[in-house]
Amino acid sequence: MWVTNLKIVGVVLGVLSLYTLIANKIPQVQSEVPQALALGANVTPEQLVAAGEKVFNGIGGCTTCHGLGTRAPNLLTDEKGTGPIGARCGRRETGKTCKQYLFESLDNPTAYVVPGYQPIMPVMTKQLSPEQVWAVIAFLESQGGTVDVTASDIPAPSPGALTPGASPGSPGSGPPGFAAGSTDPKAIIQAAGCLACHKLDGQGQMIAPDLTHVGSRRDAESIRKKILDPASSVAKGYEKLAGIMPKTFGSMMNASQLEALVQYLAAHK
Amino acid sequence: MSDVLLLVQAAADTTRAYGEFPVIGARAAVWIAAEVHLMFAAFVLGVPMFAVVTEAIGIFGGDERYDRLSKEFTRLLLVAYSATAIWGTVLLFFLATLYPRFFAYLFAIFKYSAWVYAGLFFFESFTLYLYYYGWDRWKKGRAKVGHWTLGILLNVWGTIVMFIANSWLTYMMSPPRDIGPTTDPTTIKLWHAIANATWMPINVHRLVANVVFGGAIVGAYASYRFLAARTDEERAHYDWMGYVGNFIAISALIVLPFAGYWLGREIYQYDQSMGITMMGGFMSWLWVIQAFLIAVLFLTGNYYLWIGMGRIPGAERFRPYTKWLLAVLVLGAIVWGTPHTMIADSKELAAMGGSHHPFLGALGVMSAKNTAVNLMILTTFLSFLMYRRGNMRLVVPWARAGTMIQAAMFAIAAGVVLFYGIRGYFVDAIVRIGFSVYQVLAVLACIAGVTVIDILLGRGAQSLGAIQWGKMPPRSQYALFILAVTFTWLMGLMGFARSGVRQYWHVWQVMQDTSKYAATPALGYASKMISLCVLIFLSLVAFVFWLGGLAEKSTFVSAGEGKARHVGH
Numbered sequence: 001m002w003v004t005n006l007k008i009v010g011v012v013l014g015v016l017s018l019y020t021l022i023a024n025k026i027p028q029v030q031s032e033v034p035q036a037l038a039l040g041a042n043v044t045p046e047q048l049v050a051a052g053e054k055v056f057n058g059i060g061g062c063t064t065c066h067g068l069g070t071r072a073p074n075l076l077t078d079e080k081g082t083g084p085i086g087a088r089c090g091r092r093e094t095g096k097t098c099k100q101y102l103f104e105s106l107d108n109p110t111a112y113v114v115p116g117y118q119p120i121m122p123v124m125t126k127q128l129s130p131e132q133v134w135a136v137i138a139f140l141e142s143q144g145g146t147v148d149v150t151a152s153d154i155p156a157p158s159p160g161a162l163t164p165g166a167s168p169g170s171p172g173s174g175p176p177g178f179a180a181g182s183t184d185p186k187a188i189i190q191a192a193g194c195l196a197c198h199k200l201d202g203q204g205q206m207i208a209p210d211l212t213h214v215g216s217r218r219d220a221e222s223i224r225k226k227i228l229d230p231a232s233s234v235a236k237g238y239e240k241l242a243g244i245m246p247k248t249f250g251s252m253m254n255a256s257q258l259e260a261l262v263q264y265l266a267a268h269k
Numbered sequence: 270m271s272d273v274l275l276l277v278q279a280a281a282d283t284t285r286a287y288g289e290f291p292v293i294g295a296r297a298a299v300w301i302a303a304e305v306h307l308m309f310a311a312f313v314l315g316v317p318m319f320a321v322v323t324e325a326i327g328i329f330g331g332d333e334r335y336d337r338l339s340k341e342f343t344r345l346l347l348v349a350y351s352a353t354a355i356w357g358t359v360l361l362f363f364l365a366t367l368y369p370r371f372f373a374y375l376f377a378i379f380k381y382s383a384w385v386y387a388g389l390f391f392f393e394s395f396t397l398y399l400y401y402y403g404w405d406r407w408k409k410g411r412a413k414v415g416h417w418t419l420g421i422l423l424n425v426w427g428t429i430v431m432f433i434a435n436s437w438l439t440y441m442m443s444p445p446r447d448i449g450p451t452t453d454p455t456t457i458k459l460w461h462a463i464a465n466a467t468w469m470p471i472n473v474h475r476l477v478a479n480v481v482f483g484g485a486i487v488g489a490y491a492s493y494r495f496l497a498a499r500t501d502e503e504r505a506h507y508d509w510m511g512y513v514g515n516f517i518a519i520s521a522l523i524v525l526p527f528a529g530y531w532l533g534r535e536i537y538q539y540d541q542s543m544g545i546t547m548m549g550g551f552m553s554w555l556w557v558i559q560a561f562l563i564a565v566l567f568l569t570g571n572y573y574l575w576i577g578m579g580r581i582p583g584a585e586r587f588r589p590y591t592k593w594l595l596a597v598l599v600l601g602a603i604v605w606g607t608p609h610t611m612i613a614d615s616k617e618l619a620a621m622g623g624s625h626h627p628f629l630g631a632l633g634v635m636s637a638k639n640t641a642v643n644l645m646i647l648t649t650f651l652s653f654l655m656y657r658r659g660n661m662r663l664v665v666p667w668a669r670a671g672t673m674i675q676a677a678m679f680a681i682a683a684g685v686v687l688f689y690g691i692r693g694y695f696v697d698a699i700v701r702i703g704f705s706v707y708q709v710l711a712v713l714a715c716i717a718g719v720t721v722i723d724i725l726l727g728r729g730a731q732s733l734g735a736i737q738w739g740k741m742p743p744r745s746q747y748a749l750f751i752l753a754v755t756f757t758w759l760m761g762l763m764g765f766a767r768s769g770v771r772q773y774w775h776v777w778q779v780m781q782d783t784s785k786y787a788a789t790p791a792l793g794y795a796s797k798m799i800s801l802c803v804l805i806f807l808s809l810v811a812f813v814f815w816l817g818g819l820a821e822k823s824t825f826v827s828a829g830e831g832k833a834r835h836v837g838h
Contacts, residue, residue, distance in 0.1 A: 023796030029551040031789035033773040
């Protein structure tokens with residue numbers, strides 16, 4: 001019986017060892033906690049590229065779409081014979097350098113939608129801090145091109161300002177808001193980039209629900225909730241775009257702006 | 270947003286938020302306690318399901334062997350319940366002392382359900398005592414049916430307990446969207462927190478998985494007793510028991526992917542980024558390992574059946590077909606194991622020439638994988654059918670026509686699966702996802718239809734000879750052990766996937782993990798933890814089995830007392 005027992009123990013340990021061995025032989029990827037990025041004035045291109053790669057693969061969420069091959073163009077590998085992004089970015093728009101093109105693509109993604117893809121990319125300059133944005137640009141340039149991002153490209157933060165992806169200011173200091181704090185709803189809509197996805201009074205894109213008559217579908221409370229927490233409800237027919245609308249608007253505009261925008265939209269019956 | 274939350278929550282952690290555990294650390298301590306507790310919980314939930322079904326077969330089928338089998342396993346439950354409670358208490362203490370802030374948060378929301386949970390343990394325990402100790406007292410007529418009702422009640426309590434515990438862990442994974450980092454937990458309505466997006470999919474998935482697990486553990490127990498048997502009669506009894514355990518495990522396994530698919534769909538609908546992290550992000554390699562384990566399960570389960578056909582007179586007719594079944598299973602496993610969207614760095618992507626492998630990338634998409642797994646399920650069902658038909662000579666006049674209809678059903682189901690699998694390459698992703706429903710329905714319809722016809726075909730069938738229970742080579746019993754170990758390991762792996770997909774959040778996007786263990790470990794580390802937990806669990810189960818053997822002699826009866834039948838006959 002001891003022989004049988006030993007054989008059973010051998011089978012159990014053998015199976016466990018096999019599974020453990022296989023799991024240790026595959027590439028090991030650990031999910032890290034995102035860290036805030038602090039780049040000094042003497043940051044080197046190599047440091048920028050390394051930081052940008054982390055943002056690209058981590059907090060930036062870029063790999064959610066870029067690299068899947070179906071949602072957005074490949075950036076790190078060849079895209080339909082044009083090479084990786086660093087090799088093709090300088091040729092994308094006449095008169096624009098690679099650096100300019102990449103920054104504008106992150107700041108206003110709907111301006112340069114590659115044919116064959118949907119304009120679903122959020123405004124990354126509102127999701128990431130300037131340090132993170134320029135680090136990503138440096139990383140993208142390094143993919144087949146030359147890195148020319150320097151510390152001078154990164155704007156110094158204005159005193160007291162809250163920038164996305166950075167630490168909050170002192171308690172009680174609110175965000176300055178879009179459009180320098182203007183409470184003009186049209187200016188807020190323009191600055192927040194709402195029309196990149198929504199249509200309003202004949203302007204804008206039809207990716208997300210048309211807001212021209214939003215007041216007839218939602219009351220002010222519902223609109224406010226939707227802006228502050230976009231995932232709280234999803235319009236019928238737009239389920240597959242759930243999660244696309246940035247969740248950061250609530251922390252990026254001040255209370256006066258939010259109320260001005262909410263009342264303006266609620267009046268659109 | 271994540272950075273801001275991290276800083277705000279870190280600043281708020283002015284009081285002690287985390288404790289430390291010597292040597293292995295707090296996370297490993299909680300991991301082991303939770304995993305081993307969960308394995309025992311699955312055991313004490315899965316085995317009663319098994320027991321109540323086998324008791325019913327004994328009552329309504331008139332075969333006393335099933336009744337004795339049911340009792341044998343209920344006896345093991347007595348000790349297993351204690352082990353479950355002990356590990357549950359360990360987990361509770363670990364959480365309260367190592368993650369006090371998080372524990373306080375959860376308890377602020379779920380305290381009432383936690384009290385109900387504790388209360389149900391009393392009901393469950395006393396029902397178990399009545400069920401076991403009343404076995405010989407209530408063994409005839411209405412009293413026996415009443416006794417069986419106790420078994421059902423035991424399952425009801427157990428299922429409610431599981432549903433309550435599931436609500437806690439699914440809340441951590443998919444809290445309702447109106448709950449944010451600043452929401453006071455005492456203001457969250459209990460039912461609102463319970464009925465979160467992944468609660469019911471997890472409930473169903475675990476319910477089915479517990480049946481699989483219970484069957485696999487029963488199979489392992491029987492195989493041990495088979496190998497240790499001193500007489501042919503004893504060997505025959507445990508051979509039969511192992512077959513029953515394997516039959517139940519594999520039958521439930523066939524349904525499990527559908528429940529898993531529903532869960533995955535709900536995760537995507539709840540938060541697409543969580544779904545992408547799970548399937549295409551840092552967890553993408555996990556599914557390659559899962560595919561390997563599933564392949565082992567399918568191949569080993571079928572292998573056991575094919576060997577079992579050696580003890581069925583007449584089953585040699587079907588032996589030539591097994592090599593084709595093996596070919597389908599191997600091909601299916603290879604397709605299912607083919608990676609698609611793997612997380613890779615720029616060098617790896619450049620080496621591959623794109624985000625997907627130029628050739629294998631086409632096999633790694635869900636269209637191909639769904640097709641592969643559905644064909645594997647059909648193949649396994651065909652193995653069962655051949656096993657069932659092994660010693661039967663059909664006598665109904667429409668036997669040939671019936672068999673042809675069955676073959677046509679298989680062909681149609683396989684055709685539907687292949688059609689939608691290929692069509693999936695030419696449509697948008699959102700349309701493609703819907704195709705899997707048609708594939709699943711085709712397979713389920715085939716299984717249901719063929720089974721009904723087979724039962725009708727078997728009416729009055731002549732026997733080509735009784736099944737020679739016990740005439741199995743030892744390697745067949747080791748196959749049952751491999752099944753049990755693999756099921757248990759798979760449970761640990763899927764637990765890691767479900768829990769790990771939250772990454773650095775205790776409660777997804779509501780309460781951040783700011784401890785030094787916030788990073789989610791890679792699969793290599795996770796696999797060592799899983800293996801350790803499986804080893805602890807199996808060692809304790811072996812101890813439980815040994816104790817069960819000390820308490821009472823086994824329940825095998827001589828072959829002459831029961832009819833030599835097998836499930837499905």
